[in-house]
Amino acid sequence: MNDKVRSLIRENNILLFDGAMGTQLQDRGLQPGQSPEEFGDRHPEVIGAIHADYLQAGAMFLTTNTFGGTSFKLPHSLDPQAFNRKMAEVARGVAGTRGFVAGSVGPTGELLAPLGKAGFAELVDAFARQISGLAQGGADLILIETQFDLGEIRAAVVAARRVCDLPVAVSMTFESGTSLTGTSPLTFLDTMQNLGVDLIGTNCSLGPEGLEEIVRAMLPRARTPLLVQPNAGLPILENGRTVFPLQPQAFAERMTRFPALGVQGVGGCCGTSPAHVRAMAKAMREVRINLQSPTSHPDMVLTSRSTSVCVGLEEPMVVIGERINPTGKKQLTAQFQAGEQSLAMEMAVQQIAQGARILDVNVGAPMVVEENLLPELVSRLAARFSAPLSIDSSKVEAIGAALECYPGSALVNSISGEAGRMESLGPLCKMFGAPFVLLPLAGKDLPETSTQRLKIVESLLRKSEDLGIPRHLILVDALALTVSSKPESAKHCLQTIRSCREEWNLPTVLGLSNISFGLPARELLNSTFLTMAMSHGLCAVIAHPGARRVQEALAAGEVLLARDPQAKSFVRNYSGWAAGDGAVTVKAADSSTASAGAARKEVGTL
Amino acid sequence: MNDKVRSLIRENNILLFDGAMGTQLQDRGLQPGQSPEEFGDRHPEVIGAIHADYLQAGAMFLTTNTFGGTSFKLPHSLDPQAFNRKMAEVARGVAGTRGFVAGSVGPTGELLAPLGKAGFAELVDAFARQISGLAQGGADLILIETQFDLGEIRAAVVAARRVCDLPVAVSMTFESGTSLTGTSPLTFLDTMQNLGVDLIGTNCSLGPEGLEEIVRAMLPRARTPLLVQPNAGLPILENGRTVFPLQPQAFAERMTRFPALGVQGVGGCCGTSPAHVRAMAKAMREVRINLQSPTSHPDMVLTSRSTSVCVGLEEPMVVIGERINPTGKKQLTAQFQAGEQSLAMEMAVQQIAQGARILDVNVGAPMVVEENLLPELVSRLAARFSAPLSIDSSKVEAIGAALECYPGSALVNSISGEAGRMESLGPLCKMFGAPFVLLPLAGKDLPETSTQRLKIVESLLRKSEDLGIPRHLILVDALALTVSSKPESAKHCLQTIRSCREEWNLPTVLGLSNISFGLPARELLNSTFLTMAMSHGLCAVIAHPGARRVQEALAAGEVLLARDPQAKSFVRNYSGWAAGDGAVTVKAADSSTASAGAARKEVGTL
Ligand SMILES: [Zn+2]
Ligand SMILES: [Zn+2]
């Protein structure tokens, strides 16, 4: 049956969902304070009757009475899996072959650590039990709805993927522009698209007008069909009772605007009734989906809980701050060995101030248990900074643990051609919707020529395709090797950048500082090479964001590549520029921090 | 008959020239101090006998007794044209259908201004009269030989082209590495290849061993067949008489080494006799030409009298100093209007010190007669500096006059798509072997896109092909337009650079400073764009060579593009580099000159 839902989506049909369950239950005997789940378990015939009304009204999707169906919310008397299965069976019985069953999965009420105390694995387990019940009971679609936290949603999606292969719809609720824990509609969309869910939606909190704004915020990058389930207007108090004022006909008229915007799924949330669905179903007969092409089409989007960073030819170059890495840094190594993170947190502050839009996080050093420290540091950085992270480790377990506690789409750095690496990390990245750096290294020899590099890329792409990993999760490292030992390597790197674009339309990244190893004036060579690489289509760079020449190269490069409209940003920052201002300023900035000693030393290794 | 010689050359036959005329004449009655021409005019039967001996000995080419056959050297009693015709007829009569007649054209004995007092037109006229006589008398080839001045050779070649369409061989004589007026074998070769002569050679002064060194110096860039005519060893004094010691067999053995090096034409100069030619002809039967591919293959070579500057993908970027141009420079304009040149000469010194390898020369300003001032300034610059010049004018007559007085292959800046420009300047550039900048402008509108630019390039290429202009004279201006008004123009410029290479294998140049017009931090934008353009294959840039950021971009760029072997030059110049050193130094350098005020002002307009 799930293939049928996927076909329905693919064939661009309007998907008619049903309306509210809660308000219907109140009309049919649910007492204030009583759990709808408990009520439903006792009176499945009432639930069935509501489903039947919605089906009769024209709904294609009947939503199970399982909104609070995880162990966190269910009364202890109810077994989550059995309860969810029972509710799904009720809906299934009514839908028969005339409709589909959407298994409702609401929030657990718990917050993931560090915001709350729930662990990722704990949430996944709870969702998994609920969803396996829904699947067993005959659900056609898992509808993760009315969610407000990106991390929790991810746990639910991971759980759904673990226990079934049903299509997954995810719907978030937004108040005053962001979700309760700070996620914007666009960042929600970006993260969900990375996860590869089947429908992305918004529901509850607002009426059709309010949700139209949310939808419009998502549209510029929406490649996935959208689902909208508004309340019947904004609630008002009438005689001490909450009332949703939008009447069926008015609601239905409002709802017809969504297909015109390209939205595929429509339904109702709080305050909507079979009458609303009937009016909507009727109104939708006159309407067709006006498919919108995204106006922004980056190659890749990285997200934190609150922020999206686009990577692509039409996007400004993305600087990935390289400094949280103990290699060659004594003080940082010592801190990591002692389990301390203050220096890393300072480096994060500094790099963001210097223009890094992603922070690479590497804790690999002798006597550091990366599996413990990496997720811990990632978690702290994620709680404090909005810049998405790049999780950099040679240890698959450490990366897995870090991905679990990261709410957005972190970058995984990296998957090379090393035996078994793609097989172990690839599925992890796919499951977590985590973009990754594809590193064209295989075997002992460095691939000097672009031809050699492209061959490794090609073989890794084949593997990733076999694993079902979508292209928009792949960022190729073009390999900046040291020109002092391999003089042609810069040219091969530029060619690799171009070929990845021409052959596979893939974006590229590189670690900048290698190129100048062993030569004087490294910042000059680095910034010059960065300029070249930008002009050949490089999209991101792993670098020290404080290097003034690198900043200048980026600023001037954006103007020349027509990505700084009217050169506004350049004019703002460089009007007083003179060629003589240089690393002097950078050094001053570095030495003004508490970690001056370490920072100065590291500037020296640029 | 001239097609037959051209076929012989093309079909890669060894071309056997004859030996000395002078020493043969002495053996047959020429008195010390007597003119060989006068003697020949009186005793044509003796000349014929010598020719017959050489033909008998195996020579394919009989060289006319016209070495001193211009009006400058001939006795007044002899009419140049009639004399040369007569001597050619003598040779022709002997050669019949069994051999070819090479019409000898030696130096006039006069030096071109400013080295001497002969004018270019005067020399061309004298050579033209000689050569038309040779052609009328039945010469198959014009052999401009034993020459020592590049400018005079050019006059002879221009004369040959004016009066006949015979193939032209040009042979220079070198002493201690360069010709008498300072031209190296390679620069001679480069200039002659630009002129498109049929055979390029060296003769006289040295024996086979000495000329082998000359030939080896030419080989790396020789695309044109070579001709070698050594003396019979280095002369020694025997009983008060000059004797050439190399005997026929030894001479012949030595000569067999030349075809092994790829040399196609062999013969003898002073001291060689029919016996030498006979031995050589016999020895050559055992030998085949071992064609050598050039090891250096720039797209284009510009030359002065003494220096070659290669332009190409495997060559370092060539900086064309832009400063000798009165536009926006009050003091320089005033000087040009007063016919003064001291400031321009200072700018030349300065720009060369700053790294310019070509100097652009533009004198265009109101009330300046370019047809007079441009050749005058070009002449002075050519006499003092070894850097080749770029002759920059909108006036065809001014360019023509400047080309006449320039001994090497100057760059003509430029031929646009303007009506009639290619038709008038193209043949001039071809005649003088002058490479030119092909500027893709036509009509009133600037071509914004690379597609538009390439269309104009294509149409100009078609015209130039119709005019018989070889590709190695063409350098395309990729057009750096102002990004502040046309944001995509930098990208189109980069695409134009790539497309010219991919579609026509043509090198590109651009005027750098336009790109940043109207924006702050112009030197930063200029140097950043230069870096990008270099990495896309730009070969030359018209710029202010004193801009420190531009110098840095070039130095770092050469390392990254693998054109600074072992980064030696970079390490030498940038070991003490710090990002903070910048235009400060440049300004200091500028203000240390006599023209500090003007220089500072112009730095400001960068
Ligand atoms: Zn609701
Ligand atoms: Zn000689």
Ligand SMILES: [Zn+2]
């Ligand atoms: Zn390129």
